[in-house]
Amino acid sequence: MPKKAPPTAIKEESMEIQKKMIAENFRQLYDAPKTGQKVVSTFVPGNLNELLMCFDFARNLPEINALQNGMRKKTGRMIMEAERAGHSEDVCTYVKADLGMMAQGNIGPTGEVLPTPDLLLLSYTGCFTFMKWFELVREQYKCETAMLHVPYQGDGVITKNMRDYVVKQLKQEIIPTLERVSGVKFDIDRLREYLRQSAKAEEDLVWVLQSAKNKPSPIDAYFGGVYYVGPIFSSFRGSEGAATYYEMLRQEVEERLRQGKGPITPEGEMPEEKYRLVVEGPPNWTHFREFWKMFYEEGAVVVASSYTKVGGVYDFGFRHDPDNPLETLADYCLGCYTNLNLPHRADMLAQYVEEYEADGLLINSIKSCNSFSAGQLLLLREVEKRTGKPGAFIETDLVDPRYFSAANVKNRLESYFQMIKQKREGSVALGVAA
Amino acid sequence: MPFWKNVLLNGKTNSNYKFVFQNLKTKTHMSANTENSKPKNSDTKATAPLVAYCQELFDDLDFKAVKAWKEEKPGRKAIGYMPVYVPREIIHAAGMLPVGIMGGGDQLEVIHGDAYYQSYICRIPRSTIELGVTGRLDVLDGMLFPSICDVIRNLSGMWKMMFKDKYVRYFDVPQNYEDEIGGKFYIHEMQQLRDDLGKLGGHEISDDDLLNSIAVYNENRKAVEELYEFRAKHPWKAPSTEVYLLVRAGMVLPVEDHTILIRDYLKAADLEERPVRDNCRVVVSGVFCEQPPFNMIKSIEMAGCYIVDDDFMLVTRWLLEDVATTGDPLENLSKAFLHHSNETAAKYEPDVENKGVYLIDSVRNNNAEGIIFAGPSFCDPALLDRPMLQNALAAQDIPYTSFEYAENSGQMQPIREQAGTFADSIKLWSVAA
Numbered sequence: 018m019p020k021k022a023p024p025t026a027i028k029e030e031s032m033e034i035q036k037k038m039i040a041e042n043f044r045q046l047y048d049a050p051k052t053g054q055k056v057v058s059t060f061v062p063g064n065l066n067e068l069l070m071c072f073d074f075a076r077n078l079p080e081i082n083a084l085q086n087g088m089r090k091k092t093g094r095m096i097m098e099a100e101r102a103g104h105s106e107d108v109c110t111y112v113k114a115d116l117g118m119m120a121q122g123n124i125g126p127t128g129e130v131l132p133t134p135d136l137l138l139l140s141y142t143g144c145f146t147f148m149k150w151f152e153l154v155r156e157q158y159k160c161e162t163a164m165l166h167v168p169y170q171g172d173g174v175i176t177k178n179m180r181d182y183v184v185k186q187l188k189q190e191i192i193p194t195l196e197r198v199s200g201v202k203f204d205i206d207r208l209r210e211y212l213r214q215s216a217k218a219e220e221d222l223v224w225v226l227q228s229a230k231n232k233p234s235p236i237d238a239y240f241g242g243v244y245y246v247g248p249i250f251s252s253f254r255g256s257e258g259a260a261t262y263y264e265m266l267r268q269e270v271e272e273r274l275r276q277g278k279g280p281i282t283p284e285g286e287m288p289e290e291k292y293r294l295v296v297e298g299p300p301n302w303t304h305f306r307e308f309w310k311m312f313y314e315e316g317a318v319v320v321a322s323s324y325t326k327v328g329g330v331y332d333f334g335f336r337h338d339p340d341n342p343l344e345t346l347a348d349y350c351l352g353c354y355t356n357l358n359l360p361h362r363a364d365m366l367a368q369y370v371e372e373y374e375a376d377g378l379l380i381n382s383i384k385s386c387n388s389f390s391a392g393q394l395l396l397l398r399e400v401e402k403r404t405g406k407p408g409a410f411i412e413t414d415l416v417d418p419r420y421f422s423a424a425n426v427k428n429r430l431e432s433y434f435q436m437i438k439q440k441r442e443g444s445v446a447l448g449v450a451a
Numbered sequence: 452m453p454f455w456k457n458v459l460l461n462g463k464t465n466s467n468y469k470f471v472f473q474n475l476k477t478k479t480h481m482s483a484n485t486e487n488s489k490p491k492n493s494d495t496k497a498t499a500p501l502v503a504y505c506q507e508l509f510d511d512l513d514f515k516a517v518k519a520w521k522e523e524k525p526g527r528k529a530i531g532y533m534p535v536y537v538p539r540e541i542i543h544a545a546g547m548l549p550v551g552i553m554g555g556g557d558q559l560e561v562i563h564g565d566a567y568y569q570s571y572i573c574r575i576p577r578s579t580i581e582l583g584v585t586g587r588l589d590v591l592d593g594m595l596f597p598s599i600c601d602v603i604r605n606l607s608g609m610w611k612m613m614f615k616d617k618y619v620r621y622f623d624v625p626q627n628y629e630d631e632i633g634g635k636f637y638i639h640e641m642q643q644l645r646d647d648l649g650k651l652g653g654h655e656i657s658d659d660d661l662l663n664s665i666a667v668y669n670e671n672r673k674a675v676e677e678l679y680e681f682r683a684k685h686p687w688k689a690p691s692t693e694v695y696l697l698v699r700a701g702m703v704l705p706v707e708d709h710t711i712l713i714r715d716y717l718k719a720a721d722l723e724e725r726p727v728r729d730n731c732r733v734v735v736s737g738v739f740c741e742q743p744p745f746n747m748i749k750s751i752e753m754a755g756c757y758i759v760d761d762d763f764m765l766v767t768r769w770l771l772e773d774v775a776t777t778g779d780p781l782e783n784l785s786k787a788f789l790h791h792s793n794e795t796a797a798k799y800e801p802d803v804e805n806k807g808v809y810l811i812d813s814v815r816n817n818n819a820e821g822i823i824f825a826g827p828s829f830c831d832p833a834l835l836d837r838p839m840l841q842n843a844l845a846a847q848d849i850p851y852t853s854f855e856y857a858e859n860s861g862q863m864q865p866i867r868e869q870a871g872t873f874a875d876s877i878k879l880w881s882v883a884a
């Protein structure tokens with residue numbers, strides 16, 4: 018029998034635009050030594066993109082490099098390189114992938130050399146490992162650095178003290194450093210304008226994510242979702258381009274909804290929605306397509322996920338507010354998903370299961386990431402208890418291919434789907450009996 | 452009746468207990484000046500009862516000492532805290548007992564705790580959960596989870612979900628060291644804790660209460676520092692196993708008693724003659740959170756290393772200078788934290804040039820010949836910091852060796868061998884040089 022040709026990925030127009038945006042951003046970074054544009058390296062959760070745009074910085078995001086390299090299956094070697102250089106097997110693999118990439122000549126995901134940043138800006142949100150990551154990178158680049166400490170929402174609220182602390186750091190340390198390194202004077206009106214664009218994009222993003230409340234859901238809010246949040250979580254939030262992208266995405270999804278279509282997958286439209294899941298935790302990048310396939314082949318759609326909130330939680334009403342520019346940046350940083358305490362995360366996940374009428378919560382626990390993973394087993398039990406819906410737990414890693422066991426994951430998923438089915442049949446039978 | 456009447460396990464009293472008890476009762480005055488009391492005759496048993504007492508406190512996974520303290524006066528409260536640092540002065544000023552929860556060690560059978568954590572997360576949160584769900588921490592009226600890493604941070608939320616009737620607080624500290632910025636934030640966080648504990652205890656904590664507690668802790672820090680200095684000077688007289696147990700006793704004893712205990716020990720240790728070994732002198736680094744099995748400390752020593760500095764239970768040595776005892780107490784605590792506190796992986800180092808300098812200083816100040824990096828498995832802070840520290844040491848030609856442990860590691864043979872080889876190589880180097 019002739020072998021089936023590998024399916025070509027089917028892409029919507031918004032996806033093409035996004036691809037172009039990302040390519041342009043890498044272009045800007047690669048060309049910075051020639052163009053003289055100043056470069057800042059900064060992390061995703063709690064990034065200050067709008068502010069950085071005010072100083073004309075090109076933005077380099079190490080996590081995006083790691084995930085892009087992961088998707089291109091390059092991270093395995095990078096991680097080994099970092100381990101050879103003395104890093105423990107036990108620590109976050111995003112960090113090791115980044116350090117390994119630097120050790121191998123700092124060649125970016127699309128094959129050109131990434132520039133040495135003029136500034137390292139650590140906005141330290143939702144994860145302590147960022148602080149170490151930042152110190153490690155700083156040791157190599159020895160460039161100017163600035164650090165924004167964002168306190169943790171231990172009690173599940175943003176207090177005035179926290180906000181004041183962040184705003185003060187912005188005013189007294191971050192902005193003066195950005196001015197000095199870039200040579201550009203801070204213009205608050207420029208910031209307001211970017212924030213306005215952010216809010217517009219956020220509005221559309223939320224609409225898109227919430228469209229999954231429909232049956233069938235027109236989107237997959239995890240595998241598709243990571244594409245949808247791409248621009249807003251990275252170097253594009255606040256730009257006109259991002260606002261246009263989200264407008265277009267929304268129109269596409271509106272159209273799918275009108276037509277009663279399910280999500281689009283790399284192999285085309287999903288014919289039937291059999292299972293609706295909420296997923297907690299980041300995806301695996303090294304086997305992203307294979308992982309996704311395990312879902313869509315079985316008719317499983319992710320209707321809500323926490324990962325799509327890691328670079329900002331917008332679906333409970335927060336929008337960047339141009340009238341309070343620094344305060345709103347503080348609230349944004351303080352409000353990212355992994356900066357919420359565990360009870361808050363449990364509330365959110367249980368609410369998702371209920372509002373999105375999901376069959377249950379699936380946790381993809383990431384070996385690397387204590388920030389997400391520590392406490393997830395309790396989260397699972399709590400959400401199961403509150404919703405009465407069965408949950409499941411799988412374990413993979415972000416970018417370390419050694420920790421993706423396809424057979425194990427598939428087995429677990431299959432039995433989970435089976436369990437959901439039985440539970441449904443059981444309740445139907447019960448319903449009949451009653 | 453003194454609280455330690457019931458301290459010993461099984462309610463037994465024995466000679467160790469009496470000895471310690473008498474010392475604690477009568478020797479309050481001999482706090483400083485261990486150097487003046489030269490050994491008159493060699494008393495090889497002088498430290499033994501004190502160490503045995505500390506060992507019993509260490510072995511007691513039911514926190515009987517804390518219970519005894521509470522029972523002594525109705526209404527007393529105890530507040531637990533995890534590594535790496537909380538300002539215990541505030542708990543003390545509220546009239547409460549601060550209790551350091553350092554995990555379950557290798558004697559606690561973890562049955563429930565494993566159901567809360569994946570295999571790739573360190574041990575301390577699971578044994579702490581075990582202590583909690585088995586009722587061993589019922590004696591505590593609250594728990595503080597300091598800002599050290601994501602695991603302890605998330606454990607604070609788990610505690611909120613699991614022990615709803617208890618006071619639970621994630622205690623944040625600033626990573627910005629400007630008085631006007633990080634300092635203001637920190638003072639506010641401390642004030643919140645002060646208000647909360649005031650409410651819990653039924654009375655406000657006054658400035659005087661706080662200043663008094665600061666003085667008491669200054670004294671304790673001094674005593675701990677004397678102990679560390681004594682060990683660095685005469686490591687054969689104060690083996691690290693003993694020093695560890697003594698400092699660890701401070702996790703459950705009232706601070707005033709702990710100070711006396713240390714000074715009693717110093718006096719006793721000075722009187723005692725012990726054989727000097729041909730050991731090399733090392734600093735142990737990375738043990739600031741999950742504690743290694745006690746046997747690991749023993750193994751390092753048996754392998755031919757004198758530990759002359761370490762970062763065990765940093766809470767007792769966090770503030771490096773006396774905190775001012777006049778003026779605004781929270782401001783004083785804040786200034787001490789921002790400008791004179793110990794370095795560890797949980798703290799941001801703003802200046803790249805200073806990374807690891809504290810460790811180099813420790814080597815120099817304590818005449819150490821090398822560093823042993825011992826870090827808990829799966830500990831991002833310790834293990835990610837390590838290569839940077841190693842680079843700093845390498846630039847100064849300071850030798851080091853590294854391994855990982857878990858609080859319940861049983862097999863010490865590999866660690867003993869590694870430490871032994873390290874000690875041998877140091878000796879060889881020093882001969883060659």
Ligand code: SF4
Binds near residue numbers: 385
């Ligand atoms: S621990 Fe998790 S959140 Fe932190 S850097 Fe690693 S992957 Fe990101």
Ligand code: SF4
Binds near residue numbers: 599
């Ligand atoms: S041992 Fe390390 S990872 Fe574990 S709780 Fe302590 S600091 Fe965190």
